Amino acid sequence: MIKLLEKITPTESLKFLHRVVDGLCGRSYPRRIEYGEAWSLTEFGELTNSLSKFFTVAVGRKCSDQEVQELLGDLDSAHAAVVLQCVHARQEEIRLSLVDRTNGISSTQLQDFNWQIKLALSSDKLSSLNTPLLNLSLDMKENGLQRAVNIEMNKEELQTLISALEAANKVVLQLK
Amino acid sequence: MEEVDRILIHSLKQAGTDIDEDVQSVKQFSSELIVEAVVRCLRVIDPGLGSGLSPTLPPGMSARFRLGMSLAQACQDLGYKGEIGYQTFLYSNEPEIRSLLMFLVEKLPRESAEASDQPAGKSVLLQKAIAAQIKAQLALPWLPPSCRLPLHRKTQSPGLCHSFRAQPLSLPYSQKASTKKQAKEVKEYWREHLVPVTSQPSHRASILASLLENHVSELSAAQEWENEWNSQGLLSRLTPEDYRSRKRARLQKRIEEQLRAAAQPRPDTHGTTRSTSDLAELLNSFGGTTTGGDVLTKGTRFTHAEKFTFTQEPEKAAQQMAAAASALPSSHQSEEDLKAQQEAELSGLQQQLQQLSVQMEEVGGDIRQLTVSIHQVSDELKQRELSNSEKEDTVRVKKQTIDLLPDAENNLVKLQSLVEASAKRVVHLAAQWEKHRAPLIDEHRRLKELCSNREMESSRKLSEIKDLHDKIRQSAEEAKKKEGLYKQLITEYETLPKDVSRSAYTMRILEIVSNIKKQKEEITKILSDTKDLQKEINGLTGKLDRTFAVTDELVFKDAKKDESVRKSYKYLAALHENCTQLIQTIEDTGTIMREIRDLEEQIETENGKKTVSNLEKILEDYKAIRQENSALAAKIRDG
Numbered sequence: 001m002i003k004l005l006e007k008i009t010p011t012e013s014l015k016f017l018h019r020v021v022d023g024l025c026g027r028s029y030p031r032r033i034e035y036g037e038a039w040s041l042t043e044f045g046e047l048t049n050s051l052s053k054f055f056t057v058a059v060g061r062k063c064s065d066q067e068v069q070e071l072l073g074d075l076d077s078a079h080a081a082v083v084l085q086c087v088h089a090r091q092e093e094i095r096l097s098l099v100d101r102t103n104g105i106s107s108t109q110l111q112d113f114n115w116q117i118k119l120a121l122s123s124d125k126l127s128s129l130n131t132p133l134l135n136l137s138l139d140m141k142e143n144g145l146q147r148a149v150n151i152e153m154n155k156e157e158l159q160t161l162i163s164a165l166e167a168a169n170k171v172v173l174q175l176k
Numbered sequence: 177m178e179e180v181d182r183i184l185i186h187s188l189k190q191a192g193t194d195i196d197e198d199v200q201s202v203k204q205f206s207s208e209l210i211v212e213a214v215v216r217c218l219r220v221i222d223p224g225l226g227s228g229l230s231p232t233l234p235p236g237m238s239a240r241f242r243l244g245m246s247l248a249q250a251c252q253d254l255g256y257k258g259e260i261g262y263q264t265f266l267y268s269n270e271p272e273i274r275s276l277l278m279f280l281v282e283k284l285p286r287e288s289a290e291a292s293d294q295p296a297g298k299s300v301l302l303q304k305a306i307a308a309q310i311k312a313q314l315a316l317p318w319l320p321p322s323c324r325l326p327l328h329r330k331t332q333s334p335g336l337c338h339s340f341r342a343q344p345l346s347l348p349y350s351q352k353a354s355t356k357k358q359a360k361e362v363k364e365y366w367r368e369h370l371v372p373v374t375s376q377p378s379h380r381a382s383i384l385a386s387l388l389e390n391h392v393s394e395l396s397a398a399q400e401w402e403n404e405w406n407s408q409g410l411l412s413r414l415t416p417e418d419y420r421s422r423k424r425a426r427l428q429k430r431i432e433e434q435l436r437a438a439a440q441p442r443p444d445t446h447g448t449t450r451s452t453s454d455l456a457e458l459l460n461s462f463g464g465t466t467t468g469g470d471v472l473t474k475g476t477r478f479t480h481a482e483k484f485t486f487t488q489e490p491e492k493a494a495q496q497m498a499a500a501a502s503a504l505p506s507s508h509q510s511e512e513d514l515k516a517q518q519e520a521e522l523s524g525l526q527q528q529l530q531q532l533s534v535q536m537e538e539v540g541g542d543i544r545q546l547t548v549s550i551h552q553v554s555d556e557l558k559q560r561e562l563s564n565s566e567k568e569d570t571v572r573v574k575k576q577t578i579d580l581l582p583d584a585e586n587n588l589v590k591l592q593s594l595v596e597a598s599a600k601r602v603v604h605l606a607a608q609w610e611k612h613r614a615p616l617i618d619e620h621r622r623l624k625e626l627c628s629n630r631e632m633e634s635s636r637k638l639s640e641i642k643d644l645h646d647k648i649r650q651s652a653e654e655a656k657k658k659e660g661l662y663k664q665l666i667t668e669y670e671t672l673p674k675d676v677s678r679s680a681y682t683m684r685i686l687e688i689v690s691n692i693k694k695q696k697e698e699i700t701k702i703l704s705d706t707k708d709l710q711k712e713i714n715g716l717t718g719k720l721d722r723t724f725a726v727t728d729e730l731v732f733k734d735a736k737k738d739e740s741v742r743k744s745y746k747y748l749a750a751l752h753e754n755c756t757q758l759i760q761t762i763e764d765t766g767t768i769m770r771e772i773r774d775l776e777e778q779i780e781t782e783n784g785k786k787t788v789s790n791l792e793k794i795l796e797d798y799k800a801i802r803q804e805n806s807a808l809a810a811k812i813r814d815g
Binding site for chain 1: 303306307310340341342343344345346359361364365369376377378423427430
């Protein structure tokens with residue numbers, strides 16, 4: 001599949017490869033519209049998929065140059081050199097993203113979190129409440145599915161949560 | 177009294193009593209109004225005490241009586257000292273009611289006054305500001321989106337909809353990609369292909385979040401490392417790299433142990449054996465990769481790459497050369513000939529160039545060697561010169577001694593005398609030195625003492641300065657606090673209702689105070705006058721007594737001899753007696769007059785108590801109670 005890369009020039013393909021690595025590292029993949037003339041939809045999908053796989057394997061197994069060449073198969077030498085250059089340039093970054101993925105080994109992981117603080121001035125029963133409330137939203141990934149969890153906490157509840165997290169952090173520090 | 181009444185009425189209004197506009201003084205208070213005012217005040221002062229009392233007078237006479245009794249009891253519970261009973265409320269008289277109301281108004285809680293004594297905290301101010309802002313926003317009418325002015329857009333637009341989500345960024349020179357030497361490809365990537373950080377995230381909105389996230393993670397990592405390094409790393413006395421690698425090895429070992437413990441093959445389950453063996457393989461590979469440090473493999477890769485790039489080009493060139501050489505004989509055309517010639521020339525020149533450069537390098541090496549040897553030789557030369565001069569000195573000394581040898585005795589004597597003279601000189605010099613030294617040492621000591629004194633003084637002054645600084649800071653803080661309080665009070669004062677003119681009150685109070693002062697002065701003057709009068713009277717009576725005694729004696733002496741004188745003595749005695757009586761009468765008149773005035777005052781106060789009308793009222797009420805009683809008795813009889 002990687003042979004499809006030969007449809008564009010080596011300089012263009014270097015740019016394309018970097019965009020693919022960007023996607024691998026959690027940013028946006030290249031858009032098909034920009035390369036609409038070179039590949040069809042299926043070709044584009046296959047190419048990006050196989051390139052991602054290739055990068056994962058090449059960096060994950062710490063392949064030497066020769067092994068990379070073998071992985072590339074019968075790609076012509078100019079393109080192969082470009083791919084090799086890209087692998088060299090982005091090795092550390094890809095490794096970090098792979099490590100990140102390995103870290104998320106459990107079934108549910110926290111992807112991102114966000115918080116907002118609100119001050120409730122009054123309620124339907126009290127004219128002056130003045131209670132700060134924290135709105136914590138957690139973006140979880142549960143068995144590969146995104147799930148958002150929203151929690152509203154007052155001061156005491158937040159204190160409980162923070163103390164629980166601190167205890168967990170202590171355990172982690174002891175592991176170190 | 178009017179002022180007092182006005183203040184009273186104002187306070188009662190604030191406590192919640194409904195007082196008509198035309199009621200201007202306590203004199204005009206009806207029984208109903210009094211009861212209402214007292215109940216309202218009681219409710220404000222003590223809700224538990226006042227809640228059981230109704231602010232309106234009931235129609236039944238006995239119920240009225242009971243209400244009056246309970247109100248009096250409540251007032252006494254609050255600590256009212258004056259005389260009070262049901263009659264105070266039902267059959268009122270002005271001064272009693274006034275004193276009661278004044279007592280109650282003084283008892284009214286003054287939260288606002290107390291609260292404003294302390295500067296409100298920042299949070300209170302913030303909450304006030306928030307409340308004001310919200311109030312202002314609520315006051316604005318809602319407008320459809322198309323009609324909104326920029327003014328409204330700020331408060332009425334739905335706000336930011338996108339969430340605050342971070343994406344990983346790729347940055348050169350970050351902590352993650354540490355500062356170790358980067359490969360050529362990486363640098364080229366940074367130079368050529370890395371997009372600016374503002375266009376890296378897929379959404380514009382997440383730029384800020386991503387940047388913040390990146391920064392925070394790097395910062396926290398750096399902090400954590402610093403903490404660990406300071407607490408444990410420094411104690412281990414290793415270089416940071418060593419410490420890191422040791423820690424990594426320890427962690428890997430630990431993880432391995434954990435996994436191994438978890439992957440112990442269990443005899444009772446068959447399905448798991450395969451997976452555990454897989455895991456064991458994985459562990460082996462894990463261990464293998466860990467022990468062989470990735471630094472090593474990386475290093476070899478880079479050396480490989482270097483070799484590859486550097487060796488390929490000469491080979492290629494050689495191949496091309498060979499091709500060119502083989503092509504040379506097979507072609508006879510002039511152009512190709514020329515080309516071949518040129519290429520041959522080029523290669524010759526290149527060879528020459530290479531030879532020359534090799535020679536250059538050789539020569540450079542020679543030069544370096546030579547300069548090193550020159551340095552060595554010059555060093556040696558210097559050393560030699562030094563030893564030479566030393567030797568010359570010794571030779572000169574020896575030569576002189578040899579010269580002196582022939583006339584040895586004389587020279588010896590001469591030498592001895594020389595030595596003695598020099599010894600004497602030394603002693604002399606020492607004595608002189610001692611002479612100079614003593615005053616110098618004294619001077620030194622004095623100066624030292626002075627210096628220490630100065631130092632002490634300076635340290636004292638320093639501490640004083642420190643104290644002063646502290647004081648300045650404290651006063652500045654206090655001033656700031658006071659200023660804040662002042663500002664707050666000013667704003668509060670501006671928001672206060674202006675119906676009570678304070679200045680008028682203060683003017684009035686000042687007037688009253690000055691009046692009182694004047695009256696006091698007058699009183700003291702009158703008192704002193706009275707004292708003077710008293711003194712005069714005493715003096716006069718004394719004088720009178722004395723003259724009377726003298727006259728009496730004289731006349732009495734003569735009276736024995738002369739009949740007419742005896743008569744005049746009798747007259748004198750009668751005159752004295754009459755005068756005493758007269759004085760007594762005048763004094764009695766004065767006391768009676770005073771009593772009359774007292775009584776008149778009493779009559780006035782009794783008149784002020786509306787006794788007649790109250791008595792009439794009491795009579796009526798008595799009749800009403802009797803009627804009620806008879807009605808109740810009739811009911812009982814009927815029942």
